[in-house]
Amino acid sequence: MNKMEMTLARTLLATAAVITLNGxxxxxxxxxxxYWTSGGEAKSAAALKAQLEKQGHSWKDFAVAGGGGESAMTVLKSRVVSGNAPxxxxxxxxxxxxxxxxxxxxxLDETAKTEKWDTLLPPVVADVMKYKGKYVAVPVNVHRVNWLWANPEAxxxxxxxxxxxxxxxxxxxxxxxxxxxxxxxHGGQSWQDFTTFESVxxxxxxxxFYKKALVQLDQASLTSATMEKVMTTFKKVKTYTDKNAPGRDWNLATAMVIKGEAGMQLMGDWAKGEFVAAGKVPGKDFLxxxxxxxxxxxxxxxxxxxxFQVKGDDKVKAQKDLAAAILSPEFQEVFNLNKGSIPVRLNMPxxxxxxxxxxxSNDFVAxxxxxxxxxxxxxxxxxxxxxxGAIQDVVSQFWNDDKMSAKDAVTKIATAAKTK
Known part of the structure; x- marks a missing residue:
């Protein structure tokens, strides 16, 4: 090998090394x-995983079952305390x-600025994602909670x-x-009881009234005659559930409506993902x-x-790419079609x-x-x-205790609202 060939070989090897290191x-x-573990939710998580893997990163799934996320938060706390946050x-x-x-x-401000999150998100949503004016989280979607689902044949x-x-x-x-x-x-789980209570x-x-009582926790609203009427109406809903409701997961309750065993369900629009996953068509097979x-x-x-803070340039890069991917138009469309929710991006067709x-979507804007x-x-x-948590406990206690009066429940909720 002559001198020129040796120089060229060294150059090629060096270039390959740089490419490998960059890779x-x-x-x-x-x-x-x-905690996306039900049918429609699992499909949605898979869509995010696929989006990230397209960019060459690997996804380590850490799914913790439980629709309301309580179990996931317990696991997260133990991981963070031990210095091993995801x-x-x-x-x-x-x-x-x-x-x-x-x-x-x-x-996440660097990614937010590059991706123009402030122009893509409604201010009410963007504010929730920030701490002291800096992005620390990224929104995936918007769920409407106050839905009623029904089987038209029933x-x-x-x-x-x-x-x-x-x-x-x-x-x-x-x-x-x-x-x-x-x-x-209905599924007699605390978070499901609370979901029904919220819509009532x-x-x-x-x-x-809702804003004063359940967002501002205004004591006058919480102890009002209106709140007493809320509790009375809420308890009446229970009389139309079945004896097997206690402990039932929400998606199993949705399955009852899908099969026509039950007529209606009060649940957020993640329930729609279950109908769609079962091959049902809105307006025809469900309302x-x-x-x-x-x-x-x-x-x-x-x-x-x-x-969460991670160490290593490769992990930081993967994290930033994940954040950007979540708000990409492609992912917003695929994910929300699977999940039953709507895109959080304002300019999505x-x-x-x-x-x-x-x-x-129309109601969200209006x-x-x-x-x-x-x-x-x-x-x-x-x-x-x-x-x-304190208010939710009282709501479920009232749902499950036939001896508790609406008036007593109102008093207990007002006290629970003072929990710091």
Whole structure:
């Protein structure tokens, strides 16, 4: 080999080494803690994994079952305390700020600026993702919580119509019961009880009452006659559930509506993912409507990933790419089509989405302008986790205790709301 050939060989080897090193730096592992384990949710998580793997990174799945996420948060706390936090964890609402105060989250402003998040997100959502004005989390979607799902064949068989208020709801429930159909599919778990309570509170009291009572935790509103009426209506819903409801997972309750064993379910729009995964068509095989009395309001639940501090350039790069991928138009479309939610990006076309999603998207925009877009207390968007947990405990206690009066429940909720 002559001198020129040797020089060329060395150059090629050096170039290859640089390419290899760059490849290593670009490809990293990202460990993601989430609680998307049901059919529609698992498909959604797989879509995010595929998006990241396209960029050469590896996804380490850390799924913890439990629809409300309580189990996942318990696991996360133990991991963070032991100094072994995942790169990303499914956290939302005021809990994001609670974690940020601990100094364990990473600053995403560089990615946010590059990707123009401030122009893509509604301010009410962007604010939840920030701590002291800096992004520490990225939103995935917008769920509407105040939905009513129904099986049209079951309603037809019972001679009932889809209700628009609580009086009509109980009329339909009576007809379903008379026809031998379980009126309300429910899973007797604390978070599901709270989800039902939230829709009842919004439907009975309206958006202004909801904001005062369940966002601002105003004592006068919490102890009012309106709240007592909320509790009475809420307890009446229970009389239309079946004896096997205690402990049932939410997706199994949705399956009851899919099969026509039950007529209706009060649940967020993640339930739609179950209908779609079962091959059902909205408007034909199932009906979606705002929960009784809530057509002009919207309780939102925004899924998001808080990003924890990680070590190693490869892991930091993978984490940043994950954050960017979450808000990419491609992922927003695929993910939300699977999940039953709507894109959190403001400029997303809804052409591929079904009528339920289009209604949700239109209402999201309209209620944002009209002041009736409110955070879900049941799904960790409205108040501190301590206050939420205390109120949720009382709500479930009331649901399960036939001896507790609505008046007693109101007093206990007002006391629970003072929990710091």
């Amino acid at each position: 290593v730096a670009q490809a990293g592992e990202v460990e993601v803690l989430h 790169a990303a964890a499914q956290i939302k609402g005021p809990s994001i700020q609670e974690w940020a105060r601990e100094g364990v989250l990473t600053n 309603l037809k068989k019972a001679g009932a119509k889809l209700p628009t208020n609580w009086d009509e709801f109980f009329v339909a429930a009576d007809k379903l019961k008379a026809a031998g159909i379980i009126p309300v599919a 509170a919004l439907g009975v009291g309206g958006a202004d 979606c409507a705002a929960a009784p009395g809530t057509a002009k309001s919207f309780t939102f639940n925004v899924d998001s990933f808080a990003m 809804m052409t591929k989405f079904d009528d339920c999603a289009k209604l949700s 209620t944002n302008k009209g002041g009736s877009l409110v955070p879900s207390i049941a799904h960790g968007m409205a108040v501190s986790s301590a206050a939420q």
